[in-house]
Amino acid sequence: MQQLLEGEKELIIEKVGEILGKHGSDRENLIPILQEVQDSLGYLPGLSMEIIAEAMDIPSVDVFGLTTFYNQFRLNPPGKHQIKICMGTACYMVGGRIALESFERHLKIGEGETTSDRKYSLETVACVGCCAIAPVVVVNEDIEGKVTPTRVDGLMLAFEADEQEEEQKEAEENEEKGD
Amino acid sequence: MGQASTELYEKIKAAATEKITALKQKPVVLVGMATCGKAAGAEKVREAFKKEIESHGLEAQVIDVGCMGHCYAEPLAIIAKPGHTPLCYGYVDEELAKRLVIDFLVNDDPCYEFAMVALETNDVFPTFSDFPRGVYEQKMILEHCGFIDPEDIDHYIDKDGYAALAKILTLEPEEVLEEVKSANLRGRGGAGFPAGTKWEACRKQKEPVKYVICNGDEGDPGAFMDRSILESNPHQVIEGLIISAYAIGATEGYFYIRAEYPQAIRTIRTALEQAREKGFLGKSILGSDFDFEIKVFQGSGAFVCGEGSALVSSMEGKMGIPRPRPPRLTTSGFRGKPTVVNNVKTFCYVPLIMKNGADWFKSTGTPGSPGTAVFTLVGKITNSGLVEVPMGTTLRQLIYDVGEGIPDEKEFKAVQIGGPSGGCLPESALDVPIDFDSLEEAGAMMGSGGLVVLNEDDCMVGIARYFLEFVQKESCGKCTFCRLGTKHMLEILNDITQGKEKDLASLDLLRELAEDIKAGSLCNLGKTAPNPVLTTLRYFWDEYIVHITEGRCPALMCKDLIVYYIAPELCSKLCNVCVGSCPTEAIYTREDGLKAIDQEKCVKCDNCLKTCPPQYNAVIKLSPPEMLKEKEGGSAK
Numbered sequence: 001m002q003q004l005l006e007g008e009k010e011l012i013i014e015k016v017g018e019i020l021g022k023h024g025s026d027r028e029n030l031i032p033i034l035q036e037v038q039d040s041l042g043y044l045p046g047l048s049m050e051i052i053a054e055a056m057d058i059p060s061v062d063v064f065g066l067t068t069f070y071n072q073f074r075l076n077p078p079g080k081h082q083i084k085i086c087m088g089t090a091c092y093m094v095g096g097r098i099a100l101e102s103f104e105r106h107l108k109i110g111e112g113e114t115t116s117d118r119k120y121s122l123e124t125v126a127c128v129g130c131c132a133i134a135p136v137v138v139v140n141e142d143i144e145g146k147v148t149p150t151r152v153d154g155l156m157l158a159f160e161a162d163e164q165e166e167e168q169k170e171a172e173e174n175e176e177k178g179d
Numbered sequence: 180m181g182q183a184s185t186e187l188y189e190k191i192k193a194a195a196t197e198k199i200t201a202l203k204q205k206p207v208v209l210v211g212m213a214t215c216g217k218a219a220g221a222e223k224v225r226e227a228f229k230k231e232i233e234s235h236g237l238e239a240q241v242i243d244v245g246c247m248g249h250c251y252a253e254p255l256a257i258i259a260k261p262g263h264t265p266l267c268y269g270y271v272d273e274e275l276a277k278r279l280v281i282d283f284l285v286n287d288d289p290c291y292e293f294a295m296v297a298l299e300t301n302d303v304f305p306t307f308s309d310f311p312r313g314v315y316e317q318k319m320i321l322e323h324c325g326f327i328d329p330e331d332i333d334h335y336i337d338k339d340g341y342a343a344l345a346k347i348l349t350l351e352p353e354e355v356l357e358e359v360k361s362a363n364l365r366g367r368g369g370a371g372f373p374a375g376t377k378w379e380a381c382r383k384q385k386e387p388v389k390y391v392i393c394n395g396d397e398g399d400p401g402a403f404m405d406r407s408i409l410e411s412n413p414h415q416v417i418e419g420l421i422i423s424a425y426a427i428g429a430t431e432g433y434f435y436i437r438a439e440y441p442q443a444i445r446t447i448r449t450a451l452e453q454a455r456e457k458g459f460l461g462k463s464i465l466g467s468d469f470d471f472e473i474k475v476f477q478g479s480g481a482f483v484c485g486e487g488s489a490l491v492s493s494m495e496g497k498m499g500i501p502r503p504r505p506p507r508l509t510t511s512g513f514r515g516k517p518t519v520v521n522n523v524k525t526f527c528y529v530p531l532i533m534k535n536g537a538d539w540f541k542s543t544g545t546p547g548s549p550g551t552a553v554f555t556l557v558g559k560i561t562n563s564g565l566v567e568v569p570m571g572t573t574l575r576q577l578i579y580d581v582g583e584g585i586p587d588e589k590e591f592k593a594v595q596i597g598g599p600s601g602g603c604l605p606e607s608a609l610d611v612p613i614d615f616d617s618l619e620e621a622g623a624m625m626g627s628g629g630l631v632v633l634n635e636d637d638c639m640v641g642i643a644r645y646f647l648e649f650v651q652k653e654s655c656g657k658c659t660f661c662r663l664g665t666k667h668m669l670e671i672l673n674d675i676t677q678g679k680e681k682d683l684a685s686l687d688l689l690r691e692l693a694e695d696i697k698a699g700s701l702c703n704l705g706k707t708a709p710n711p712v713l714t715t716l717r718y719f720w721d722e723y724i725v726h727i728t729e730g731r732c733p734a735l736m737c738k739d740l741i742v743y744y745i746a747p748e749l750c751s752k753l754c755n756v757c758v759g760s761c762p763t764e765a766i767y768t769r770e771d772g773l774k775a776i777d778q779e780k781c782v783k784c785d786n787c788l789k790t791c792p793p794q795y796n797a798v799i800k801l802s803p804p805e806m807l808k809e810k811e812g813g814s815a816k
Contacts, residue, residue: 069481070480070481105762130218149762
């Protein structure tokens with residue numbers, strides 16, 4: 001599991017507390033609670049599962065078992081840019097794996113992992129239901145159709161350009177503040 | 180009291196019709212904004228329409244609709260201008276949107292050159308029924324999908340929506356049950372269990388608290404009809420759910436929708452809100468003494484949760500693991516109470532059956548499987564999308580007439596039907612009529628309706644391996660045979676596709692394991708998991724043999740059994756496209772100007788083959804990899 005960032009522990013305690021307050025400690029609410037925590041924090045840190053288990057008075061292994069059983073739950077923090085590669089039948093047939101390998105080559109991480117700077121995360125999904133434009137890659141919320149290694153190069157270049165622009169802006173803002 | 184519901188409904192209907200009629204006085208642009216449309220860029224198209232309409236100061240409305248099934252031509256837009264036949268345009272981009280506003284809305288020229296189809300019979304332009312697809316297609320539950328605004332209940336009411344609900348509230352629950360039973364409505368989730376029988380079993384239970392659950396956990400890869408229906412016509416499903424609750428005597432209903440479908444969840448939530456406002460949900464529905472509430476439960480991504488008892492267990496906050504039956508869910512389901520779980524499509528038919536009668540329903544389809552079947556046509560097919568045909572239509576008609584065949588002049592090889600639980604059927608099985616029983620005889624299964632067409636470039640061993648990998652990952656682990664047996668089968672298939680398996684006896688072992696898994700698994704995930712392997716062994720035996728004895732993949736798909744090679748006699752020397760396209764810099768220029776591939780660096784991404792200009796087509800795949808030596812040896816001479 002990845003290291004918590006500075007101040008992340010306090011954030012987890014606060015958010016999970018809020019969400020637990022909203023729902024009862026009824027076992028039926030466990031999945032909705034976990035979903036909401038993931039929505040709010042982006043993933044399920046180990047600490048959050050421990051807090052939830054304690055509040056619901058169930059062994060933490062029950063919570064952990066649940067989060068590893070269901071594909072939706074993420075135990076690694078998501079990257080700033082989330083890349084999901086569709087591995088549905090139609091996508092697989094026309095090169096979903098090729099798209100996945102291209103991203104893996106670029107980012108030097110495997111499926112289900114996040115880069116150490118937390119900029120990119122890579123996942124596969126079963127089927128996003130856009131089979132007509134396979135192979136499909138979901139980048140953040142946008143769906144990219146007919147993805148080839150060349151398109152992957154293009155997407156990565158666009159990300160890098162965006163990052164640079166942002167960095168530049170930040171630097172400029174800092175400069176202004178400095179003045 | 181009984182009559183009150185119809186009177187109340189008539190009032191609601193009149194108001195809705197008035198609103199829609201007023202809307203139609205002005206030009207209306209409908210843009211297909213289901214997930215599939217958005218993926219193709221419909222959002223930009225909608226904004227372009229809006230901007231252009233505004234800049235011309237026109238009084239025209241742009242409305243988001245769902246998916247009408249012609250996914251291959253997305254983004255789609257329908258323009259209905261008073262005085263003109265409503266026309267549907269395919270492959271719309273921002274430029275075309277602008278042009279349509281100027282030419283059609285401002286200047287009265289419908290731009291027939293860009294139109295795909297007319298929605299009403301006219302003298303100028305063909306309608307759906309003039310195309311081969313229209314001849315075979317018969318829309319029951321998809322009739323309004325893509326033509327009404329899913330976010331506005333009045334659109335549905337204007338199409339007689341909720342009329343069936345108003346009608347059944349004047350009947351006794353038993354009468355409703357009898358009608359559904361007599362219609363022989365079979366569950367559309369895949370197994371085809373008669374819905375009426377299930378409902379009756381639940382109704383008979385003495386327990387006063389009963390639940391009815393709509394199963395929207397559509398997990399089959401390559402199937403998206405439930406998503407499409409939930410996004411395009413949510414009220415039809417809701418109405419079906421309310422009617423079934425009335426017939427069963429249920430007090431509470433749930434939508435179980437998988438997490439991967441956020442838009443469907445949003446649409447259903449909005450629709451439930453609106454149904455409540457109109458009095459179709461909640462306390463004393465339409466003035467009757469029937470109370471019913473519906474909640475939404477968001478699934479969390481486990482394929483096995485499509486199975487009824489696993490779904491219920493997941494709703495109770497546990498791992499979605501199936502349990503042995505009896506007791507059936509209709510005796511002891513959600514929270515231990517009698518529960519009915521039906522698929523999205525099953526509920527969709529209910530309002531139609533109640534409105535038009537069981538005999539109307541039975542007049543379509545086959546005696547054993549009445550009604551229609553909804554399929555997603557995907558893979559190597561010209562017109563991919565969502566289709567609805569009467570049961571009994573053959574696979575050949577579906578693929579060649581409705582889907583217009585295989586693109587790029589390739590050979591048809593097989594059709595994969597029913598997802599990971601189904602099977603691969605070859606050319607010889609194409610005349611099998613589509614209904615629950617015939618497909619099972621052929622070794623496949625109706626499943627939820629995903630239909631993936633495969634052509635000569637697809638390796639059948641690879642496909643079997645793909646599906647097995649899927650079920651192996653999704654096996655919940657409860658039954659030993661399913662947990663370990665699928666793993667063992669997968670290892671054998673991995674070895675075959677990687678050229679490591681040299682013994683033909685492994686195929687017997689595959690068969691044996693398949694039979695054991697079928698016999699030793701509790702739920703249908705395990706019982707059907709070996710189907711893709713068994714059907715490919717049955718119909719494509721030769722391909723397995725070639726993989727094992729020659730180390731060759733005839734479809735040139737198994738990565739470990741192929742190499743990429745640039746044929747010197749075809750390479751132009753002057754063009755550098757392949758060199759630029761290679762992501763790993765494996766392609767270099769030889770001293771004599773020809774291009775060549777450094778096999779050590781090549782990752783077999785297929786990019787060079789795709790980018791090599793068609794006049795050369797110099798990049799070829801060789802299998803088995805040993806052929807490379809032969810070729811290179813030859814060219815060196």
